[in-house]
Amino acid sequence: MKHFHRKNVITGIILSCVAGFTYANPMLDSGTLNKQLEQTRQMQAAKVKPSGELFKTPTREENLPANKESLKFRLDSVKLLELDGNEIKDNLTSITAPYLHQEITLDDLNRLAQQITNYYRDNNYLVAKAFIPPQEINNGELQIFVIKGALDQVVVRNGSRLKEDLVMRMVNTTVKSHSYLVKNELEKLALLLNDIKGITSALSLKAGQNTGKTDLTVNLKDNKRWNGYISIDNQGNDNTGKYRTTLGNKIYNLVGLGDELHFDVLASNTFDLYNLRADYSFIIDGYGTRVGINSNYLKYKLGANFKDLNAQGSTYNLGGYITHPTIRTASLRLDSKLAFNHQKLSDEQKSVDLQQKRKVNTTSIGLGGSWNSIKEGVTYFSFNTIFGKESHSTNEKKHYLSENYQPKRTFTTFNYSLSHEQFLPKSFSITLAVSGQLTDKNLDSGNKFLLGGLSGVKGYQAGIVSVDEGHIIQAELKHYLPVFSKSMLVSSLFYDEGFGKQYKNTEKLSESVENKVRLKSIGVGLNLIEPNNYSINLAYSKPIGKKYNNVDKDQFWLSAIKTF
Template sequence: MTDKYFQKHGVFWLQLSVFVLLGSMTLRPAKAQIVNTAQIPDGKLILSQQLPPPQDVLPPVPSPHPSPQPPQPLPPPEELFPSPSPSPTPEQPVPEKLPETIVVEKFEVVGSTVFSPEELAQATAEFTKRPISLAEVFQARSRITDLYVKKGYITSGAYIPPQTIQSGVIKIQVVEGRLEEIQVTGTQRLNPNYVRSRLAIATEAPLNRERLLEALQLLQLNPLIRNLSAELSAGSRPGVSVLQVEVREANSFSTQIVLDNGRSPSVGSFRRRLQLNQANLLGLGDAFNFAYTNTDGSNALDASYTLPLNPYNGALTFNFGTTSSNVIERPFNVLDIESSSRYYELTFRQPIIQTPTQEFALGLTASRRESEATYIKGDRLPFPSLGADEQGRTRISALRFFQEWTARNSRQVIALRSQFNLGIGALDATINEDAPDSRFFAWQGQAQWARLLAPETLLLLRVNTQLASRSLLPLEQLGLGGIDSIRGYRQDYLLTDNGAFASAEVQIPILRLPQIDSILQVAPFFDFGVAWNSSGRENPDPNTLASVGLGLRWTQGDRFTARLDWGIPLVSVESRGNTWQENGLYFSVIYNPF
């Protein structure tokens, strides 16, 4: 039923593409550009040309966050939660001796926490100030019950308790429905309390169907759960119910193999990556991710662990990564330039607003980044890098406050991200007399929009910007050029303190093979970016890049994706042209074996 619903609304390709799109939402630090002349200790000139800029020497800090899985489509609400029968209210005692009519001055409604006295009085107003029959008395009671049911309080109701009528006042007692128990079945590795706690916050008394349905939909979107269904049954007494939830877990273990040419040619542009993900390591909904990335001149390890902290999906994440590189690009390979970097991040992220169609979250990251670079085999001299100390090292301690907002429906996804970065001098961070050092302030903003124009035809718009108050260390600068930004140029061709980037792309299907669940799309694109420095530092020339191009994208289910892009630069720059990347050709192959 879920697959039919998915295909019916044409959301699959939107969400699958947005999976790739949103995976780039993490703000990626880059390296600055600096030029120096290399000499050996005896003053004998090694090269008459410039050394490679630090962005080709210092390893980049990779994105520590795994790409989010595409949200699963929701089945119709009646499949998640069929409408239950209202809970029975206590039987109504009918007095044996009662006049045919009675004049009621007012109905006194007792036990309501949802509606104001004015709303309750208005519901029963037509039955007051006139003679009414016994049947109309019970109709007045039913109006109160209907008031609750129409607002989604399907297990709440009203009844008339035994009483002596005085001064024309009849008391109506309200029983507001509540849950007696949440029974979770079908879980295997996942702790049932993970599901129970997320439903409990939506089922506080009085029980409301819409709140419960929204909580079930959020759980259905959770990548740990393949599908679920819920049913309400009568509890041990009137007004209480038992919620029975049957869960079918999704496979929490996955692997991914990625091949692309997205690294700098200085360390080998051909990149291989193997990633292992366990989304439910200890049964708490905690996730562990490990990745190994390799090029001909570099090796990198990345690991992260995420622990849920509350039923509102607040989570604590620790990220760690280390990279070592060796410049293999001629003619700089004779210098035997080696570099390494590490990063440590502790992040708390808390959704503030969370519904099936939108999410707003706040987060704070405590970050530490370190790098060092040396050159000349045997002597191991510190590589002259912007802001580095006499040993070629840079150390950055920073606090990063971010805000994220995502809205989605069956036709589009909009994602906005803002991040304020405050560098501090703590923990032996790099401190220099003049900028750059670990003391800085910068803002990064991103916006992405994916719009389904027709079945399997997708419009993708991206904007990325960074503004800095002063000159930044290489690990904090913004890069333009390459597979993830302006195609047609070398990876991180421009690296500066400030910059802005925009991209537009349309993915159009040209071949469908439903028998193997495959599709071939053509993707024309336009990329544009501008970069500049702070603190009076000279801007690169040119400082603007632009390109147009065409891509081919092949997908086979959710297991295999391959893409080839050809970017044509519109602004001429110097290029060695030794690699596919420098000739505007980019490829990526993503395979998910499990």
């Protein structure tokens, strides 16, 4: 019987699972660690709710004061006119018909004019007004003038660094794209300006110098142009450092194009893991389209159980993206995104002189947003398709590689996320969420879907299991309690369940590997938060049901962030 050094056997197994996708539970590598940080950032990204109604339609006067005069006359037809005398061809038969071919009073006329006013305001003409001018009724025909509210002057009072020509381009693509002042376009302009960080904006309307015209004033002021933050958490692992600290900064409106510069650095308590990230974007047109570039560098060294391997590696990402505010209304936000990314990954085990290098190029197309779907409820959604091409190289001996090892290949993944938060009486809310990933092939470690961690099944650590295809179902009941002067204490009960397949294709998979996995956990959480100041998050979660790999250790999660 041949005998092998134990360390070499372990090493051979580890590299095989990374390169050939044959064994379950590979050790941590650059792809897995990068994916953990990526999913954490996605979870921490602020969800933006729809604004709700910004510009209320002027009060509807349904009950008009009665006219004391009892004058009556016969009405047979109604002609709608603009102020210049041109006839309006809009079909308002459903409103005018009940008044025709009968004798009516002055009260009836006033009521008819108000109903026409309401019709136009309900159909997006914010300042529309119908009125009856002095006239003689001939042959039973009544003339009613309708002021739809044409936009006259637009004045920009700019006390910010935002370039005025960018503001005017937004004006031209919204309120000035119609002949009349349209409520939806006015709201869109306000929402596009609200999306620009580092400024505060306000819109005001007043009667124009010309009859039937409305002037718009856009007021802009500089807001806080930078935000710094420091955070700590225990979402790391024993092999690279359990506790992590992040220090970052966001700077807004550097060159007046609504631009944003974001950079941060993360390090573990053992300094075996650190990550540098930078992102810069700016607005390129009056539609709010944003172009950006980003870069990320991660470096790690494994300790604890893998210390003898002297394993280390790095990941470098360089990408670009275009985002577009496809829909901006008071009740719906929809953003579309096109992104490109180049990734280089390197892993090595110096103790046995083994190396692996990977290059991954991806193109992704996605949609995401939020919707006030029902009263007191908000639905959040995102859908993203990734087309990837990757290449592998390794100095591992050929007979150690799995049979389905491919140095070059392509892949496609589809990711989705859907959640709904419903606010309930007595300061409660309930959130239901589902997310997941589908793919056409077995995936590299950096593109797998993580079932555990604070963004998934919280009863398990983030690196406990990764799958090619998987889904996570979550339910959470929250209670909101105001404390101190500006803070909120949010307590919660939650249930998480995740399931999936570790490998899409199992033809070459060892029969000893259980491909299908399912994780479940329940827990409680506390979050003390003061907006724009601090947030402290505590959560305790316990695995339930069949334990994955006999893991029965409860998880206690801690994170805190201070902004300045």
